[in-house]
Amino acid sequence: MTLEVQDLVTYYGKTQILHNVSLAADAGQVTCLLGRNGFGKSTTLKSIMGLVSTQAGGIRLKGRDVRGLPPYLIARAGIGYVPQDRRIFPTLTVRENLMMGMKPGSRPSEGRWSIEDVLAYFPPLERRLTSKGRVLSGGEQQMLSVARALMGSPEVLLLDEPTEGLAPRIVEALEGVIREITGHGVAVLFVESKLSVALRLARRVYVIWKGQIVYEGSPGDLERDRNIRQQYLEV
Amino acid sequence: MDMFGVGVTLLFGILNGFGYAMLLFLLSSGLTVVFGMLGVLNIAHASFYMLGAYFAYSVVQSTGSFWWGLLAAPVAVGVLGVLTERTLLRRAHRLGHGHELLLTFGLAYIILELVKWIWGTGSHPVSAPAVLDGSIRLVGGAYPAYRLFVCVFGLGVLVGLALLLFKTRLGMIVRAAVSDIDMVNALGFNVRGLFVGVFGIGAFLAGLAGVIAAPLLSVYPGMGPDMLVDTFIVVVVGGLGSLKGALIASFLLGGLQSFGVVIVPRLAMIFSFLLMTVVLIWRPMGLFGERA
Numbered sequence: 001m002t003l004e005v006q007d008l009v010t011y012y013g014k015t016q017i018l019h020n021v022s023l024a025a026d027a028g029q030v031t032c033l034l035g036r037n038g039f040g041k042s043t044t045l046k047s048i049m050g051l052v053s054t055q056a057g058g059i060r061l062k063g064r065d066v067r068g069l070p071p072y073l074i075a076r077a078g079i080g081y082v083p084q085d086r087r088i089f090p091t092l093t094v095r096e097n098l099m100m101g102m103k104p105g106s107r108p109s110e111g112r113w114s115i116e117d118v119l120a121y122f123p124p125l126e127r128r129l130t131s132k133g134r135v136l137s138g139g140e141q142q143m144l145s146v147a148r149a150l151m152g153s154p155e156v157l158l159l160d161e162p163t164e165g166l167a168p169r170i171v172e173a174l175e176g177v178i179r180e181i182t183g184h185g186v187a188v189l190f191v192e193s194k195l196s197v198a199l200r201l202a203r204r205v206y207v208i209w210k211g212q213i214v215y216e217g218s219p220g221d222l223e224r225d226r227n228i229r230q231q232y233l234e235v
Numbered sequence: 236m237d238m239f240g241v242g243v244t245l246l247f248g249i250l251n252g253f254g255y256a257m258l259l260f261l262l263s264s265g266l267t268v269v270f271g272m273l274g275v276l277n278i279a280h281a282s283f284y285m286l287g288a289y290f291a292y293s294v295v296q297s298t299g300s301f302w303w304g305l306l307a308a309p310v311a312v313g314v315l316g317v318l319t320e321r322t323l324l325r326r327a328h329r330l331g332h333g334h335e336l337l338l339t340f341g342l343a344y345i346i347l348e349l350v351k352w353i354w355g356t357g358s359h360p361v362s363a364p365a366v367l368d369g370s371i372r373l374v375g376g377a378y379p380a381y382r383l384f385v386c387v388f389g390l391g392v393l394v395g396l397a398l399l400l401f402k403t404r405l406g407m408i409v410r411a412a413v414s415d416i417d418m419v420n421a422l423g424f425n426v427r428g429l430f431v432g433v434f435g436i437g438a439f440l441a442g443l444a445g446v447i448a449a450p451l452l453s454v455y456p457g458m459g460p461d462m463l464v465d466t467f468i469v470v471v472v473g474g475l476g477s478l479k480g481a482l483i484a485s486f487l488l489g490g491l492q493s494f495g496v497v498i499v500p501r502l503a504m505i506f507s508f509l510l511m512t513v514v515l516i517w518r519p520m521g522l523f524g525e526r527a
Contacts, residue, residue, distance in 0.1 A: 049421055075423035087418040089411045090525060099404070100411050103423045134525075152423060 001060075002027045002187035003048070003079075003156045008057035008067075010047045017043045019212045020057070025156060025189040028182050032202035032219070033191040034233060040211040041191035042084055045158045048189075049081045050074045061156065076103060080154030084161050086145040090134035094125055097133050097144055101151025111153040112184065118147040121177045139170040146177065157181060159190035163197055175201055195233055199223060207232050243376040248493050254382050254451075256489025257389025261444035262462060263469040263481040264396060265437025271413030271476030272430050275332050278339040279319075281466060282346040283438045285459035287312045287445025289354055292361050292454045301364040301450070309442035316438025320431050343459070351456050358455035385447055392443070393482070400478065409433060413476050414525060465492075468507045472514045474524025483522060 003025040010018040018040050025031040035041050046052045048059055050071040059067040066074050075081070089097050098115055119126045122143040128136065136144060142162060149157060159178070163171045178201060182188055192198050198205050199219045207215035207222070209232045215222065222228060266280045290311050291304035298304075319342070327338045362368065363381035370377035400406035412419045412426055412433075420426045445458075452458060469488055473480025488507055495506040514522060 051417060051421060070425075070427075071417070071420040072423050072425050075421055081421045083418070083421075087415055089414050089418070091414050092407065092411055096407050096411075099407065100419070100422055104425075148422070 001025070002062055003189065004058070004060040005044075005048060006058040006060070008044070008047055008059065009055045010043055010052055011055055012043075012052070017211050018047060018054075019210075021047075021208070021211070021213055023189075023206045023213060023216075025187040026204075027155070027187045028185050029203040030178060030182055030188045030190065030201045032198040032205045033189065033208055034195065034198050034205055034222075035191070035193065035208035036233065037193055040208050041193075042160055043211075044208065045081065045083075045160050045189075045191060048074075048158060049079060075152065078153075078155035080149035080152050080157045082145045082149050082157070082159045082162060084164070086141040088133040088136065088141045088144055088148075090132065092133055093130050094133065094136070094144060095129045097148055098151050101148035103152050111151060113150045113153065115151070118150050121150075121180065122147055122173075139166050142166060142170070142174065146174070150181070154186060156187045156189065159188065161192060162190060163192070163194075171197075193233075195222070195229065239375065243374055244497075246374060247376060247378055248497060249490075250378065250382065250386060252486075252490040252493030254385040254389065254489075255492055256485040257385060257393065258444050258448055258462075259465060259469050259485040259488060260393060260482055261389065261440045261447070262466045263473070263485060264478060265440045266466060267470045267473065267476055267478060267481045268409065268413055268433055269437050270470065272409075272416050272426070272433060273324075273328075273335065275335040275339070276467070276470070276475075277437075278336070278463070279342040279346065280339075280437070280441055281459040281463035282343045283312050283316060283441035284445040284448070284462055285350060285456075286315065286346065287442030288361070288449040288454045288458060289350055289445075290442070291446040291449050292354070292359050295361055301362070304361075304449075305443075305446050308446045309439045312442025312445070313435045313439030317431055317435040319438070320434040324434070325427070343463075347456060347459065354454075354456075356456055358453045360453045361449035363450040381450055385451070388447065392440070396440075410478075413478075465507055468511045472511050472521055474518075474521030476525060477521065477523035480521055480523035 001024045005021060005023050007020040007022055008018050009016065009020060021040070021044055023031070023033065033041055033044060043052060047054045050069055054067055057067065058065055061077050061079060064077065066077050089100060092100065095115070098118065102111060124140060125143055125147060128140060133144070146159070146162065162174055166174070178188055202219050205217065205219050205222050206213050207228060214232055215228050262280065262284055266277060270276050287308050290308035294304040294307050295301055323338055323342070324335060327334045367381040367384050369380055371380045371383055400410060408419065408424055408429065412429060416426050465488060469481055469484040472487065473484035487510060491506045491510055492503065496503045
């Protein structure tokens, strides 16, 4: 397993948000964490990334425990992160945003993806290279956020609801790129509230409910399991 | 006054405003970048400016050369800034913004009292270097050479700073960190390490402003607080965290102060506040601010 999360416990103040969350994401596969909003999906990704402090459990990246490290060391260990709100640098140009994805000290040619490669994934960004991040549309920001993460040559890519609020055409393009990325051996872990997206992409799905993993299986099994779907996913 | 005299007065007014704008920018650039990364306005920032002036005064006293003061004092203040971050701010960071703000507030008071204790409460003159002590003939008028030096030197620092921030990879990382430090962290950059450097450079620039200001305004314990207000106004008018905003607001305030004193001397004090009020009514986030 490329990424293994075991019994992760996260508190916000005195409130426990994650209750012993365990999941795994393997190289070359898409793994999906499904759940309704507010039940711990984003917190799981932030906990893996070290952006919120965790109280117990293990986060292993290719066997090495990275829990408790600051985010920059977790990123350098090989985890790329695409946050829910995209977090494009508004005052930097698109090209600069992409260059921010490159790890400190690395050269543009050293990564698995060059600027040209990621632009080939997202052609609309090519025309925007000199535009400031703040003027991009929602879809362009999402593409840029994924592209920026790819510039760091991650082993694991964490995506927080990447298709949320995007036009169907862009969702389709994004899904194509996610498949393409996994073809290069990257482990993709994405969180999602819509079952349909998970069914199209994921090899393995987890369902989180009130901070606990309540289901683990293949997307097909989940689709057939009406009880789980009605209880934990459908509103 | 004939037309020519008006022209000369106007030119000198512009130069005076430009010089003051350079001082304001040296101070506000560090303050606004540190705010962008930390999320807290450093009340002690003007104390670094004051320390720069006092250090320069002492160096000039013992060496007899202004240039040694210009060289040594900002470096000493920069080192002090790094130590402040390493020993104090870093600890307060874990406790949240309220504690950080209080810490810089307390620090400003401690520095002020230390300055009074070491150098006394009176004001000390610092003379400009001999070569810049006289006046220069400019279009028929006589303009103090030192003031011209302030304009040119300030412009040089401004250009250097702009090149560093907009033409280097390090500058790009700093600009990114000003708008979203957590994301920069999540992309693999050691932002605490970066912040120490930025804080040190900010203190260095404030110290530099202090040295430059010393021959113009002389050195006294109230010089920090005096400058703090205008610097805050520049940072707020320009938009918190915006360097471009700080630059433009520095020029606005510099010009306003310079011509305000000539046109309506009695109201000079309130021009800065008037500018801030008008800008904030028009744009609550400041001219180039990303956040309120």
